[in-house]
Amino acid sequence: MDLNIRIAGEAGQGIKTTGHLLVDAFASMGLWVFSTQSYMSRIRGGLNWQDVRIADYPITSSREDADLLVALTAEALATLAEEVTEGGLILYDGNEAEGAVAIPFTDTAKQRGKAIMANSVAGGAVFTVLGYPLDPLTGYLDEVFQAKGEEVVQTNRDLVHRGAELASEHAGALQAPEPAGAPRTVYDGMEATALSAAVSGVKFVCAYPMTPSTGVFTWLAQHDEQYGIVVEQAEDEIAAVNMACGATYAGVPTLVTTSGGGLALMSEGISLAGMHELPVVIYLAQRPGPATGLPTRTGQGDLLFALRTGHGEFPRAIFAPGSPRQCHELMRRALETAHRWQTPVIFMTDQYLADLSLNMEPLDGSVRPIDRCIATDAGEGYRRYEITESGVSPRAIPGGDAFVVLDSDEHDETGHITENLEIAQAMMDKRLRKIDGMIAEALPPELYRDDDGAETLLICWGSTYLPCREAVDILRMRGISAAMLHFAQVWPLDRDAVRERIGSRGRVVCVEGNAWGQLAMILREQQLLGDAELLTRYDGLPLTAAEIADRVEG
Amino acid sequence: MRRLHSESPTWCPGCGNFSILRTLDSALDEAGIDRHRLVLVSGIGQAAKLPHYTRANVFNGLHGRALPAATAIKLANHGLEVLITSGDGDMYGEGGNHFIHAIRRNIGVKCFVHNNQVYGLTKGQASPTSDCGMQTPIQTHGVMLRPFNPLAIAIVEGTPFVARSLAVDRAHLQEMMVAALKHDGGFTLLDILQPCPSFNKRNTAKWYRERVRPIGDDHDPTDMHAALDLAMTWGDEIPIGIIYRKKGRPKLEDLNPVLANVPLVEQYAG
Ligand SMILES: Cc1ncc(C[n+]2csc(CCOP(=O)(O)OP(=O)(O)O)c2C)c(N)n1
Ligand SMILES: [Mg+2]
Numbered sequence: 001m002d003l004n005i006r007i008a009g010e011a012g013q014g015i016k017t018t019g020h021l022l023v024d025a026f027a028s029m030g031l032w033v034f035s036t037q038s039y040m041s042r043i044r045g046g047l048n049w050q051d052v053r054i055a056d057y058p059i060t061s062s063r064e065d066a067d068l069l070v071a072l073t074a075e076a077l078a079t080l081a082e083e084v085t086e087g088g089l090i091l092y093d094g095n096e097a098e099g100a101v102a103i104p105f106t107d108t109a110k111q112r113g114k115a116i117m118a119n120s121v122a123g124g125a126v127f128t129v130l131g132y133p134l135d136p137l138t139g140y141l142d143e144v145f146q147a148k149g150e151e152v153v154q155t156n157r158d159l160v161h162r163g164a165e166l167a168s169e170h171a172g173a174l175q176a177p178e179p180a181g182a183p184r185t186v187y188d189g190m191e192a193t194a195l196s197a198a199v200s201g202v203k204f205v206c207a208y209p210m211t212p213s214t215g216v217f218t219w220l221a222q223h224d225e226q227y228g229i230v231v232e233q234a235e236d237e238i239a240a241v242n243m244a245c246g247a248t249y250a251g252v253p254t255l256v257t258t259s260g261g262g263l264a265l266m267s268e269g270i271s272l273a274g275m276h277e278l279p280v281v282i283y284l285a286q287r288p289g290p291a292t293g294l295p296t297r298t299g300q301g302d303l304l305f306a307l308r309t310g311h312g313e314f315p316r317a318i319f320a321p322g323s324p325r326q327c328h329e330l331m332r333r334a335l336e337t338a339h340r341w342q343t344p345v346i347f348m349t350d351q352y353l354a355d356l357s358l359n360m361e362p363l364d365g366s367v368r369p370i371d372r373c374i375a376t377d378a379g380e381g382y383r384r385y386e387i388t389e390s391g392v393s394p395r396a397i398p399g400g401d402a403f404v405v406l407d408s409d410e411h412d413e414t415g416h417i418t419e420n421l422e423i424a425q426a427m428m429d430k431r432l433r434k435i436d437g438m439i440a441e442a443l444p445p446e447l448y449r450d451d452d453g454a455e456t457l458l459i460c461w462g463s464t465y466l467p468c469r470e471a472v473d474i475l476r477m478r479g480i481s482a483a484m485l486h487f488a489q490v491w492p493l494d495r496d497a498v499r500e501r502i503g504s505r506g507r508v509v510c511v512e513g514n515a516w517g518q519l520a521m522i523l524r525e526q527q528l529l530g531d532a533e534l535l536t537r538y539d540g541l542p543l544t545a546a547e548i549a550d551r552v553e554g
Numbered sequence: 555m556r557r558l559h560s561e562s563p564t565w566c567p568g569c570g571n572f573s574i575l576r577t578l579d580s581a582l583d584e585a586g587i588d589r590h591r592l593v594l595v596s597g598i599g600q601a602a603k604l605p606h607y608t609r610a611n612v613f614n615g616l617h618g619r620a621l622p623a624a625t626a627i628k629l630a631n632h633g634l635e636v637l638i639t640s641g642d643g644d645m646y647g648e649g650g651n652h653f654i655h656a657i658r659r660n661i662g663v664k665c666f667v668h669n670n671q672v673y674g675l676t677k678g679q680a681s682p683t684s685d686c687g688m689q690t691p692i693q694t695h696g697v698m699l700r701p702f703n704p705l706a707i708a709i710v711e712g713t714p715f716v717a718r719s720l721a722v723d724r725a726h727l728q729e730m731m732v733a734a735l736k737h738d739g740g741f742t743l744l745d746i747l748q749p750c751p752s753f754n755k756r757n758t759a760k761w762y763r764e765r766v767r768p769i770g771d772d773h774d775p776t777d778m779h780a781a782l783d784l785a786m787t788w789g790d791e792i793p794i795g796i797i798y799r800k801k802g803r804p805k806l807e808d809l810n811p812v813l814a815n816v817p818l819v820e821q822y823a824g
Binding site: 201203204206224225228229230232234235236238239240242243244245246247249250251252253254268269272276367368369370371372397398399400401403404405406407408409415416417 | 589590591593595598603605606609610611612613614615616619621622623624625626627629630631633634651652654655810811812813818819821822823824
């Protein structure tokens with residue numbers, strides 16, 4: 001069984017703190033946890049919430065309704081009460097409220113300590129209505145506040161118990177899942193990505209802040225000394241991408257973080273990385289556009305842009321992980337691909353995936369720097385753009401015996417400017433040839449539950465992975481023969497591998513977080529997709545498993 | 555200077571870039587710069603082609619974007635000497651925002667701007683430093699915008715070394731280049747007035763020669779107000795020399811604890 005808890009209120013009320021508290025405490029009990037955030041773009045006020053879904057089986061997507069609403073404001077109560085399931089419960093931060101159990105979290109916290117400790121009161125109340133013992137909660141708080149001293153620890157403990165007391169009339173009112181031995185370690189997509197970048201050897205990070213990409217930038221800034229990373233906040237995204245070109249030229253693996261608007265400003269610089277043949281990796285966290293769009297919401301509307309951005313023709317790779325674990329694996333692969341093929345790579349995620357957290361087995365946090373594929377034996381007579389069969393030329397870095405010459409103009413093998421058109425053609429061919437090698441090692445899309453050659457195939461990419469997978473499970477439970485095909489690498493495509501996996505189906509449904517079905521467009525262009533339906537959502541919220549399953553069933 | 559490739563400079567006869575190129579070669583030798591540890595960074599323009607005619611590492615990037623690339627090269631390997639040679643359009647126009655922020659960072663790169671007060675490569679449009687009234691194929695009624703003053707901006711924003719020279723006065727130029735190359739206080743700006751015989755018929759070599767005045771010994775380059783006076787002097791008289799030089803501002807690469815020991819690139823264990 002599963003249960004969805006929604007903590008809602010205004011920005012600045014500590015929703016995230018309460019959310020984190022619950023997520024970590026539930027995980028420490030061995031419950032499966034899956035948590036997502038829904039935020040408005042403002043620092044104070046508005047209506048925000050965090051969902052914490054728990055279950056006695058692994059869960060991979062959010063739900064639209066909630067079994068327990070923790071409303072911190074009257075607006076949250078008024079707006080979200082109708083999404084509470086029958087038999088559900090509402091806790092309200094106040095002295096009285098119709099249809100809700102009123103518990104003054106904030107006032108209670110103020111009496112004993114500070115208003116910001118209201119989350120401890122709320123935590124005590126939530127655990128009580130779910131019929132859980134308080135130990136995991138107080139244990140977690142002890143750990144978190146240890147550094148702040150015994151008094152803070154004790155106050156928080158007291159407040160948890162006070163919250164429990166205030167909710168005691170409704171103790172065990174909701175049936176809650178039993179602990180199921182789930183892993184205790186919790187990750188969100190952002191942290192899984194940033195950790196991977198750090199342990200894979202990223203040494204330079206440059207960016208201009210833009211939601212929802214800022215989390216990775218911030219994480220790396222906060223771990224700079226631990227991993228030896230120079231973090232530079234650029235004056236704009238144009239500077240950021242050109243810095244990345246400079247830093248990679250000098251030999252350090254580099255990450256640029258941005259969202260769609262920033263990527264637009266980076267367009268020329270991405271083309272430069274293609275021309276200079278530099279391993280520039282861009283972390284692109286999408287939000288809905290056009291223009292400034294919905295800054296704190298999610299979407300998958302930038303796939304075609306990521307594929308096309310940058311003038312001229314040059315090879316690139318695009319990765320689109322579907323889960324925090326894939327974020328971790330693919331950030332490393334993105335860096336390796338960029339270095340092996342000396343060309344820009346875009347790593348695409350979105351607000352939903354960056355912010356979602358779940359528990360899983362610990363990720364590998366050991367430092368294992370990638371091979372930069374640097375030629376150490378280059379000397380006199382070195383040619384940076386030597387024509388080779390694979391298209392990859394030995395890459396030396398400045399400071400050694402060889403002069404390393406790069407030009408954004410077309411250049412000869414030595415890197416110097418040329419207008420000799422024969423050389424120009426040879427250089428174009430050399431660069432473009434790299435795509436063949438990149439295709440040969442491209443990740444094939446992942447098939448899920450297709451052992452019996454499913455009748456209906458759901459095709460998706462990036463963050464739609466987890467909801468789509470769960471939708472397949474739901475459809476199968478309803479007796480519908482469905483499978484999923486997920487693209488974690490969207491470009492380049494191994495066409496044979498894709499064709500074979502799509503196979504011939506009764507029905508193909510492309511599930512995407514954009515209006516036009518952008519992966520479907522790419523697959524059609526590559527002559528890999530015949531008749532297919534689109535199942536899209538582009539209102540700023542993620543697709544959920546239930547929604548996909550219902551819409552597929554029709 | 556030995557050229558590494560067959561194509562010769564694509565500059566017009568009488569272009570100030572020839573003189574800048576030759577002088578740079580001798581200045582690098584005089585300053586004792588190891589060419590293998592030198593990176594020349596440029597954007598796009600006639601001036602920005604200069605690195606191609608030298609023996610050094612070269613990062614010839616995008617129009618206007620030399621500074622961010624140079625900044626990152628220095629942060630990635632602060633053991634390298636990073637020298638930017640680019641045009642006025644590149645540095646003060648397309649790259650204007652980066653110019654301001656490179657000064658704020660006080661990154662230890664040298665920035666030589668070939669200031670011909672015009673866009674040469676694109677055939678003679680106004681640049682940010684074009685004089686008011688200059689007619690061009692685009693500015694058909696004459697330039698109406700007030701010229702940008704790179705030196706005054708640089709001084710106000712705290713650039714630790716601000717100098718001006720004249721491309722065709724090779725002795726003065728070499729002296730300024732050497733002083734700039736030897737300066738170790740962070741961002742270093744040398745603005746080089748450069749005749750463009752093809753597209754700037756107003757600020758010709760003769761015009762500059764009649765006006766430039768070497769700054770006298772009585773000038774105190776640590777005095778910001780005196781320096782600003784010189785930076786704002788333009789017209790009948792144009793001061794050349796070291797206008798502003800001030801010690802004490804830490805360089806960005808010295809402030810970051812990650813760079814405290816060895817250059818970043820040498821910290822890579824993979
Ligand atoms: C993004 C971009 N915009 C415009 C151009 C065209 N362009 C190349 S150089 C240049 C101006 C060059 O002026 P300056 O930097 O003063 O160099 P000069 O040729 O005078 O030495 C322009 C407009 C370009 N290459 N890239
Ligand atoms: Mg110019």
